[in-house]
Amino acid sequence: DAKTTQPNSMESNEEEPVHLPCNHSTISGTDYIHWYRQLPSQGPEYVIHGLTSNVNNRMASLAIAEDRKSSTLILHRATLRDAAVYYCILRPSYNTDKLIFGTGTRLQVFP
Amino acid sequence: EPEVTQTPSHQVTQMGQEVILRCVPISNHLYFYWYRQILGQKVEFLVSFYNNEISEKSEIFDDQFSVERPDGSNFTLKIRSTKLEDSAMYFCASSPGPLGYGYTFGSGTRLTVV
Numbered sequence: 001d002a003k004t005t006q007p008n009s010m011e012s013n014e015e016e017p018v019h020l021p022c023n024h025s026t027i028s029g030t031d032y033i034h035w036y037r038q039l040p041s042q043g044p045e046y047v048i049h050g051l052t053s054n055v056n057n058r059m060a061s062l063a064i065a066e067d068r069k070s071s072t073l074i075l076h077r078a079t080l081r082d083a084a085v086y087y088c089i090l091r092p093s094y095n096t097d098k099l100i101f102g103t104g105t106r107l108q109v110f111p
Numbered sequence: 112e113p114e115v116t117q118t119p120s121h122q123v124t125q126m127g128q129e130v131i132l133r134c135v136p137i138s139n140h141l142y143f144y145w146y147r148q149i150l151g152q153k154v155e156f157l158v159s160f161y162n163n164e165i166s167e168k169s170e171i172f173d174d175q176f177s178v179e180r181p182d183g184s185n186f187t188l189k190i191r192s193t194k195l196e197d198s199a200m201y202f203c204a205s206s207p208g209p210l211g212y213g214y215t216f217g218s219g220t221r222l223t224v225v
Contacts, residue, residue, distance in 0.1 A: 042218055044216045097167060
């Protein structure tokens, strides 16, 4: 299973942008890059996913490096509600449908 | 926004008893999953289910576990004879399609085996 590497924790102030990095140097050409987050005492929540191009949605943006060996989840203006554990997950496009969660990045947001 | 609903939110059971955890996936989703998270540990895949059969399962999902979609709306996880180490949060998830789609997870059932 393809592996990802994320910092254990990051901090931000409210209303500032947050850039959450993820390294995935062993990514294969057909792996999708997914991001989920888990707020305290809740189930994981889908944030965004992409394959090669940068992606935007109402929650966040995903910037994917040209060689696809790394990606960055961008929260444009952090709120207190964004405090969560953020997981970067590689999801193969063939033969398996499971998500393999790592330990993620715990994001703290300060008022 | 559509939700995945799980019941009960908390279940306490005695070791050796059978438990059934229930989930109502999003109505037009076709792929269903169970994951679990032992307190303080990672979220772990248990099983995926499509077209009324298991499509993939993990090593955790042994003969003590089973899943069922008894009608058009519910998706259940049964643990036949619970052990202390089955204590965890169990999350149900659903997806409209495989692979390129995101999952929607429920809020979970906290199972405590005593």
